[in-house]
Amino acid sequence: MSSSNHNNVGGGAVVAPPPALPRMRKGRKGIGWPARLEIALMTGPTLLVFVTFVILPVAVAAYYGFFSWQGYGPPTNFVGFRNYILIFQDTTFIDALKHNAIIVVLSLVIQGPAAILLALLLNRKMRGQTLIRVLVFVPYVISEVVVGTGWSLMLQGDGAFNALLERFGLGWLHNDWLSDPGMAIWTLMGILTWKYIGFAVILFLAGLQGIPDELTEAAAIDGASYWQIQRRVTLPLLGPTIRIWAFLSMIGALQLFDLVYIIWGQYVAATAGTSTMATYMVANGRIAGEYGYGNAVAVVLFLISLTAALLYQRFVLRRDTEGAITGAGI
Amino acid sequence: MATPTVAIRSGRRPASGNQPVYLLALLLIGAMLAPVVYIIIGGFRTNAQITTDPAGWPNPWNVNNYLDVLGGEVFWREVINSTVVATSTTAGVVTLGLMTSFILARYRFRGRGAMYSLFAAGLMFPLTVAITPLYILVKTVGLMNTLPGVILPQIGFAIPMTIIILVPFLRAIPDEIQEAAAIDGCGRLGFFWRMVLPLSMPGVITVAILTFIASWNSYLLPLFILNRETTFTLPLGVQAFASQYSVDTAKVLAFTSLSMVPALVFFSLFQRRIVGGLTGAVKG
Numbered sequence: 001m002s003s004s005n006h007n008n009v010g011g012g013a014v015v016a017p018p019p020a021l022p023r024m025r026k027g028r029k030g031i032g033w034p035a036r037l038e039i040a041l042m043t044g045p046t047l048l049v050f051v052t053f054v055i056l057p058v059a060v061a062a063y064y065g066f067f068s069w070q071g072y073g074p075p076t077n078f079v080g081f082r083n084y085i086l087i088f089q090d091t092t093f094i095d096a097l098k099h100n101a102i103i104v105v106l107s108l109v110i111q112g113p114a115a116i117l118l119a120l121l122l123n124r125k126m127r128g129q130t131l132i133r134v135l136v137f138v139p140y141v142i143s144e145v146v147v148g149t150g151w152s153l154m155l156q157g158d159g160a161f162n163a164l165l166e167r168f169g170l171g172w173l174h175n176d177w178l179s180d181p182g183m184a185i186w187t188l189m190g191i192l193t194w195k196y197i198g199f200a201v202i203l204f205l206a207g208l209q210g211i212p213d214e215l216t217e218a219a220a221i222d223g224a225s226y227w228q229i230q231r232r233v234t235l236p237l238l239g240p241t242i243r244i245w246a247f248l249s250m251i252g253a254l255q256l257f258d259l260v261y262i263i264w265g266q267y268v269a270a271t272a273g274t275s276t277m278a279t280y281m282v283a284n285g286r287i288a289g290e291y292g293y294g295n296a297v298a299v300v301l302f303l304i305s306l307t308a309a310l311l312y313q314r315f316v317l318r319r320d321t322e323g324a325i326t327g328a329g330i
Numbered sequence: 331m332a333t334p335t336v337a338i339r340s341g342r343r344p345a346s347g348n349q350p351v352y353l354l355a356l357l358l359i360g361a362m363l364a365p366v367v368y369i370i371i372g373g374f375r376t377n378a379q380i381t382t383d384p385a386g387w388p389n390p391w392n393v394n395n396y397l398d399v400l401g402g403e404v405f406w407r408e409v410i411n412s413t414v415v416a417t418s419t420t421a422g423v424v425t426l427g428l429m430t431s432f433i434l435a436r437y438r439f440r441g442r443g444a445m446y447s448l449f450a451a452g453l454m455f456p457l458t459v460a461i462t463p464l465y466i467l468v469k470t471v472g473l474m475n476t477l478p479g480v481i482l483p484q485i486g487f488a489i490p491m492t493i494i495i496l497v498p499f500l501r502a503i504p505d506e507i508q509e510a511a512a513i514d515g516c517g518r519l520g521f522f523w524r525m526v527l528p529l530s531m532p533g534v535i536t537v538a539i540l541t542f543i544a545s546w547n548s549y550l551l552p553l554f555i556l557n558r559e560t561t562f563t564l565p566l567g568v569q570a571f572a573s574q575y576s577v578d579t580a581k582v583l584a585f586t587s588l589s590m591v592p593a594l595v596f597f598s599l600f601q602r603r604i605v606g607g608l609t610g611a612v613k614g
Contacts, residue, residue, distance in 0.1 A: 038518065039437055042429040043445065046489060049426065050448075053486030054455050057463035064463065071466070121354060128355075134601050135359050138366065141597040143547030145565040146590045149572050150369040153579060160368060163385035194362070255458040258549045262569065278458045285462050286554070294462045302459040309454060 065296035070289050083296035092270055096280040104253040106189050115197050119204035140198040148262030151191050184272040200245050207241030243316055254305045277301045373584030380579050395584035408567035415477055416545040422485040423541045427492035435500035452490030465554040475558045480551055492537045499533035539600045546593050564589045
């Protein structure tokens with residue numbers, strides 16, 4: 001941001017210019033009562049909705065997590081950390097945690113490079129570019145329920161996918177894509193990649209558009225090949241975008257619920273090897289009627305996500321987000 | 331497969347070495363669209379056709395599945411519910427987000443940094459984590475099985491991203507414009523209405539589209555809050571329909587493909603804005 005206007009250097013604009021509105025100079029902190037009223041009226045409702053429906057529930061979850069509570073009346077049966085001990089003694093939860101870890105790693109390893117290649121491909125000047133970009137984004141726009149319903153019908157044992165394989169002489173690939181425990185998590189990864197790669201591609205394309213042509217042109221004049229330019233010039237400059245995508249992807253993978261729950265249902269996910277912490281939370285919390293326990297699982301899920309996020313910000317994102325998330329000059 | 335060929339046919343001047351690129355693009359689009367095409371085409375088949383040849387083409391084409399769904403009450407009721415929820419959520423998020431971003435971007439007061447950090451921290455509070463206590467909260471205030479029970483929390487959870495996108499937008503409006511407006515006798519709120527609103531439209535539209543699509547597709551929150559069939563939104567409806575008519579695959583496919591039409595139309599109308607808005611968001 002240029003500092004042509006000194007008011008912007010310290011971050012943030014000033015409410016109003018002093019000469020025109022002398023009342024702004026009154027008051028110890030430089031704002032008058034009308035301004036305070038405006039601040040209160042224009043942020044009050046937002047704060048109310050936000051605190052009530054976002055902050056409060058998480059705080060409440062932390063409290064209820066210490067109770068054995070079936071959801072009727074106020075919780076009275078205080079059990080201390082017993083819920084938390086039970087969670088980590090439950091092999092079903094540990095399995096779910098492992099699945100989440102696998103999904104996080106595979107999402108980064110599969111979607112990242114694939115999306116970068118696709119973005120480079122689509123960034124070339126070509127006819128139909130806009131159309132292709134839109135079509136790549138289509139799966140991202142379709143709801144998880146539609147995606148889940150469609151894919152599970154296609155991937156059934158006697159579904160369209162196996163039939164297609166047979167037709168093309170690939171019958172030996174015929175598989176129980178959804179129920180084979182060794183296969184299901186890979187099926188899930190395939191569907192996740194299909195659904196979310198468009199988002200990564202669009203982000204990377206946006207990042208690529210921010211790279212000045214002069215840089216790649218200069219490298220080309222110096223005799224660099226196409227791939228050398230991509231590797232030495234484009235990729236490093238795309239770094240911030242890639243790191244932000246990886247962050248969003250990681251958090252999304254840790255919170256994964258919809259697709260697993262829709263395709264594998266509340267009970268099968270554990271046996272098919274696709275359960276996640278979130279599906280475990282719903283199955284053992286609300287559906288089992290153990291709200292105290294479910295809240296404790298939510299807290300564990302939150303703390304794991306938060307730790308991952310903070311570590312990532314501390315070690316990976318720090319150079320990019322200085323001033324971005326932590327308040328651009330605020 | 332009509333669409334992908336456009337890319338090739340229109341390549342009147344084949345730049346050297348571009349053919350592999352087009353081939354790759356074609357394969358990519360095929361992979362991205364095949365499942366969608368399967369759902370739409372499948373709706374034109376009969377169950378007998380699907381059983382004998384799961385991957386076949388409709389022969390003959392059969393529109394009864396689609397007519398059945400469109401002629402029934404259930405689908406339209408769910409479309410209306412989804413529309414009410416998505417529209418109210420979007421209106422709420424834009425109104426609240428814009429007012430608060432305006433204050434955060436252009437007023438200087440004690441606690442401003444803290445307020446911004448509070449909203450930014452909201453990005454770390456995903457709905458998945460809060461869903462159980464949120465369900466209890468909504469139940470306590472008596473909003474179970476009502477659309478506001480879904481709308482209000484959705485507004486809350488959309489606010490952090492909205493503020494993160496809009497604050498830089500509003501801050502980028504030069505002070506000179508505000509000063510000029512003030513000289514012309516325009517107060518701070520007048521400035522908000524006459525200058526900020528029109529100038530921040532691109533950012534607002536991006537936020538609105540993202541919110542609308544997210545709300546239209548949302549599943550977890552309605553799943554917890556809406557248990558009565560008359561209040562179902564489309565995603566819940568699709569799932570209920572799929573389990574109710576689990577033997578009637580063709581009809582399920584028809585219902586499913588009709589339910590994705592609104593989001594797809596909405597998206598194709600505004601796709602330029604989405605891509606543009608994300609560009610702005612990434613650059614922060």
